[in-house]
Amino acid sequence: MFASTLDTTIEFLKGVGPKRAELLQKELGIYTYDHLLNYYPFRYIDRTRFYKINELHAELPFVQVLGRITSKEQIGEKHKKRIVARLTDETGTIELVWFQSLKWVDEHIMRGKVYIVFGKPNAFNGSFSISHPDMGTYPRPATVTGNLRLQPVYNSTEKLKKFFLDSKGIQKLQALLIEQHLSEVRENIPPYILDKYQLVSKKEALLNIHFPKDIHTLKAAERRLKFEELFFIQLQMLHSKQLRELKFKGHQFERVGERLNTFYREILPFELTGAQKRVVKEIRLDTQRGIQMNRLVQGDVGSGKTAVALMSMLLANDNGYQACMMAPTEILARQHYESITSLLNGNLVNVGILTGSSTKKQRTILHQALEAGEIDILVGTHALIEDKVIFKNLGLVVIDEQHRFGVEQRAKLWRKNSIPPHILVMTATPIPRTLAMTLYGDLDVSVIDELPVGRKPIETKHLFEGQRLRMFGFMKQEIAKGRQVYVVYPLIKESEKLDLLHLEAGVEQMSYQFPRPDYQISIVHGKMSNADKQYEMEQFIAGKTQIMVATTVIEVGVNVPNASVMVIENAERFGLSQLHQLRGRVGRGAEQSFCILMSGDKLSKEGRLRLETMVKTNNGFEISEIDLQLRGPGDLTGTQQSGVMELKVADLAKDQLILQEARNTVIDILAADPHVDRPENSLLKTYLSRRNTGIAFDKIS
Numbered sequence: 127m128f129a130s131t132l133d134t135t136i137e138f139l140k141g142v143g144p145k146r147a148e149l150l151q152k153e154l155g156i157y158t159y160d161h162l163l164n165y166y167p168f169r170y171i172d173r174t175r176f177y178k179i180n181e182l183h184a185e186l187p188f189v190q191v192l193g194r195i196t197s198k199e200q201i202g203e204k205h206k207k208r209i210v211a212r213l214t215d216e217t218g219t220i221e222l223v224w225f226q227s228l229k230w231v232d233e234h235i236m237r238g239k240v241y242i243v244f245g246k247p248n249a250f251n252g253s254f255s256i257s258h259p260d261m262g263t264y265p266r267p268a269t270v271t272g273n274l275r276l277q278p279v280y281n282s283t284e285k286l287k288k289f290f291l292d293s294k295g296i297q298k299l300q301a302l303l304i305e306q307h308l309s310e311v312r313e314n315i316p317p318y319i320l321d322k323y324q325l326v327s328k329k330e331a332l333l334n335i336h337f338p339k340d341i342h343t344l345k346a347a348e349r350r351l352k353f354e355e356l357f358f359i360q361l362q363m364l365h366s367k368q369l370r371e372l373k374f375k376g377h378q379f380e381r382v383g384e385r386l387n388t389f390y391r392e393i394l395p396f397e398l399t400g401a402q403k404r405v406v407k408e409i410r411l412d413t414q415r416g417i418q419m420n421r422l423v424q425g426d427v428g429s430g431k432t433a434v435a436l437m438s439m440l441l442a443n444d445n446g447y448q449a450c451m452m453a454p455t456e457i458l459a460r461q462h463y464e465s466i467t468s469l470l471n472g473n474l475v476n477v478g479i480l481t482g483s484s485t486k487k488q489r490t491i492l493h494q495a496l497e498a499g500e501i502d503i504l505v506g507t508h509a510l511i512e513d514k515v516i517f518k519n520l521g522l523v524v525i526d527e528q529h530r531f532g533v534e535q536r537a538k539l540w541r542k543n544s545i546p547p548h549i550l551v552m553t554a555t556p557i558p559r560t561l562a563m564t565l566y567g568d569l570d571v572s573v574i575d576e577l578p579v580g581r582k583p584i585e586t587k588h589l590f591e592g593q594r595l596r597m598f599g600f601m602k603q604e605i606a607k608g609r610q611v612y613v614v615y616p617l618i619k620e621s622e623k624l625d626l627l628h629l630e631a632g633v634e635q636m637s638y639q640f641p642r643p644d645y646q647i648s649i650v651h652g653k654m655s656n657a658d659k660q661y662e663m664e665q666f667i668a669g670k671t672q673i674m675v676a677t678t679v680i681e682v683g684v685n686v687p688n689a690s691v692m693v694i695e696n697a698e699r700f701g702l703s704q705l706h707q708l709r710g711r712v713g714r715g716a717e718q719s720f721c722i723l724m725s726g727d728k729l730s731k732e733g734r735l736r737l738e739t740m741v742k743t744n745n746g747f748e749i750s751e752i753d754l755q756l757r758g759p760g761d762l763t764g765t766q767q768s769g770v771m772e773l774k775v776a777d778l779a780k781d782q783l784i785l786q787e788a789r790n791t792v793i794d795i796l797a798a799d800p801h802v803d804r805p806e807n808s809l810l811k812t813y814l815s816r817r818n819t820g821i822a823f824d825k826i827s
C-alpha cells in the first residue's frame with residue numbers, strides 16, 4: 127500500500143498538538159487521521175425537534191428546548207459551588223445547573239437572552255432540571271455544523287473534556303478532517319459488491335456518519351459501515367477456514383462399522399431424537415469428506431449431546447482411530463466417563479480415564495495402553511492435551527463446554543497428530559445464530575434443538591422475599607420425598623465481599639430452617655480450595671447431603687439426577703443465560719423438577735423481564751435471543767474476551783440481516799474465487815494478505 131496522508135499522526139491536525147494527541151491516543155486509541163475519521167458518533171440528537179417545557183417527562187432521553195434565561199445565580203461553597211439558572215418558555219420553567227466551568231458559564235450565559243438548550247431532563251420536585259446542558263445561541267449561526275439537523279454525539283472522557291475535547295470538540299476536529307482529507311479516503315469493498323447490495327461509497331459513508339444530511343443518508347451510511355465491518359470479519363474467518371481445509375487433509379472415516387452399528391441397533395436404550403439423528407449425520411458427512419472437521423454442537427442441557435458424542439467416537443473407532451473426550455473439570459470428566467461406560471454397558475470398546483488425580487502408576491499403564499492402541503476412547507480433563515500423552519492414532523477429539531477452551535487450545539489439538547484429529551465442540555450454552563456466526567464463524571455449527579420425548583419440563587416460579595417461608599416449606603416437602611435441593615447465591619467480583627456475607631447469612635438461615643441431624647447441608651463456593659469443593663460436591667452427589675448451598679461454581683455441567691429443586695437467590699442479579707444454565711442443573715432425573723427464583727420486592731424493568739422470561743420458557747435458544755436483545759453481545763456467554771465482539775457500528779442483536787448478507791457474500795466470493803485471485807477481488811486480496819502475514823498464499827495453491 128502507498129503511504130497516505132490519512133496515516134499522519136493526529137498531532138499534526140490543526141488544533142490538536144502534542145498534549146491533546148497524547149490524550150487522544152491514551153483515552154481513545156486514536157493515533158492517526160484515519161483513526162479519528164473512523165471514530166464514529168454513538169448517537170445523534172434530533173435538532174429539528176424542540177420540546178415545550180410542559181411536554182418534558184423523566185423518561186425522555188436528551189431533548190432540545192428553546193427558552194429565555196430569566197435568572198442566574200451562583201450558590202454554595204467550595205466543592206458545592208454551582209450556578210443555577212432558570213429557563214422559561216411560554217409553557218413553564220426549568221432549572222439549568224452547572225457544577226463545573228463556572229467561569230465560562232458566568233461569562234457566556236446571559237440573563238434575558240434566548241438559548242437552545244440540550245440535555246437530559248431530570249425530574250426534581252415536580253419540575254425539571256438539566257445538569258450541564260449544552261447551550262447554543264438562537265438563532266443558530268449558519269456554519270456547516272451549525273445547520274445540522276442531526277447533531278453527532280461522540281464519546282469522550284473526563285480527561286479529554288479538560289482539554290476541550292468533549293463531544294463538540296471532537297466534532298470540530300472531524301469537520302476539519304473531512305473538509306481537508308475526505309478526498310483521500312479509498313474504497314475498500316469491490317464495486318460489484320457495493321452495487322449488488324446498494325451500498326454507498328466509503329467516502330459518502332464517512333461523511334454522513336459524522337455529519338448526516340438527514341435520517342436517510344445516516345441510515346445508508348450506517349448500513350454501509352456495518353456491512354463493511356461484518357464482511358471483513360467473515361472474510362477473514364471463512365478464508366482462514368478455507369486455508370485450513372486446503373492445507374490440512376483430514377482423516378477419512380469411510381465406513382460405519384460393526385461397533386457403531388451394534389451400538390445403535392442393539393445397545394442404545396432409546397430412540398434418537400430427530401435432532402440427534404440429524405447432527406450425527408452432519409458429523410458423518412463431515413468426517414467422510416477428507417477435510418478436517420471443526421464442528422460446534424449446540425444443544426440445551428438434557429438434549430442428549432453425550433449420545434451424539436459417543437456415536438461419533440465409535441465411528442472413529444470403527445475406522446481404526448482412537449477418540450478422546452475432554453471436559454473442563456475433573457468432576458465432569460468423571461461423569462462423562464460414567465455415562466459413556468454405562469451407555470456402552472461394558473461392550474464394544476475400551477474406555478480409559480485420565481485426570482489430574484490419576485496416580486503415577488495409573489498414568490504409566492494408561493500411557494502405554496494408549497500408545498499401543500489398546501484404548502479406544504479416552505475421557506479426561508486438560509491433562510489429555512499434555513505433550514506426554516501420546517496416542518497411537520487419534521482421529522477425533524470431543525470437547526465439552528467450549529467457552530473454556532480457547533482458540534489456542536484448539537490449535538494445540540490440531541498439532542497432536544501428523545494429520546490433525548477431527549474436532550467436535552459441545553456446548554450447552556445456546557447462543558443466537560448471529561453470535562455463533564461471528565464468534566465461531568470458522569466452525570461449522572450443528573444444533574440439537576429438540577429434547578427427548580417424555581421429558582417433564584422444569585416448572586419455574588418467581589417468589590418475592592416476602593414469600594420466603596413458602597419456599598422453605600416447599601424445600602422440606604421435596605426433601606421429604608427423598609429429593610435434593612440446590613440453593614445458589616450470586617457471587618460477583620465487584621461486590622464479592624458483600625456477596626460472601628449474603629452467602630454466609632443464607633447458610634446460617636438454612637442451618638436454622640434445616641437443622642441437623644435431620645438435614646445435612648453442603649457448601650461450595652469459589653473461595654474454597656479445590657479439594658474442599660470436591661469433597662463437598664461428592665457428598666452431595668452421593669446423596670449424603672440434601673441441600674447444596676453454592677455460588678455459581680456449580681453452573682457448568684454437574685449432573686445429580688436426584689436433585690429436583692433449584693433455588694436461585696437474588697435471581698434478579700443474574701443474567702438470563704446464567705439463570706438458564708443454573709436451572710439446567712435440575713430436571714435430569716425422572717422426577718418433576720422445579721426452579722424457584724427468589725427476588726427482592728423492587729425490580730428494575732429489565733430484571734422483571736428476565737424473571738418473566740424464565741417463568742415463561744424453557745427453551746435455551748429463545749432465552750439466548752432475548753438475552754442478546756437485553757444485554758447486547760458483549761456480556762453473553764462469557765465471551766467478552768473475544769476481540770470479535772468489539773464491533774464498532776454493527777450490533778449483533780439488531781443487524782442479523784446485514785450479517786447474513788455479508789456472510790453469504792463472502793461464501794459466494796470464496797466459492798467462485800477460492801484463492802481470491804481475480805482482479806475484481808484485488809481489494810480483498812490486499813486486505814487478506816495484510817491480515818494473514820503468517821500464511822503465505824503460494825504455499826497452499
Ligand code: ADP
Binds near residue numbers: 396399554
Ligand atoms: P446433555 O449432555 O446434552 O445435557 P445428556 O447427553 O447428558 O444431555 O443426556 C441427558 C439424558 O437424556 C441422559 O440420561 C441420556 O441418557 C438421555 N437421553 C439422551 N438422548 C435421549 C433420547 N433420544 N431419548 C431418551 N433419552 C435420551
Ligand code: MG
Binds near residue numbers: 431432683
Ligand atoms: Mg452433557
